[in-house]
Amino acid sequence: MSIDRQARILHTIRSAIADRGEAPTIREIARTVALSSPATVHHHLRDMERQGVICRSGQGRSLRYLPRR
16 A cells, blocks of 8 residues: 555645545545546545545545644
8 A cells, every 4th residue: 555645635624624624525636646547546535535534424524634642
């Protein structure tokens, strides 16, 4: 799993929440980090969720990043 790519995804999520008050869509994440497939974004997000970096609940823009303690 690409740590650099996951860091870019996390940056994209944090930036969107800070700028717009809501998480980006899967397609917005894919476009921002130059991934051609939304399925690849889902794969990274599942891995990041398992690691405790983000939290997802439901559908759509339900992403939250979890600050490191």
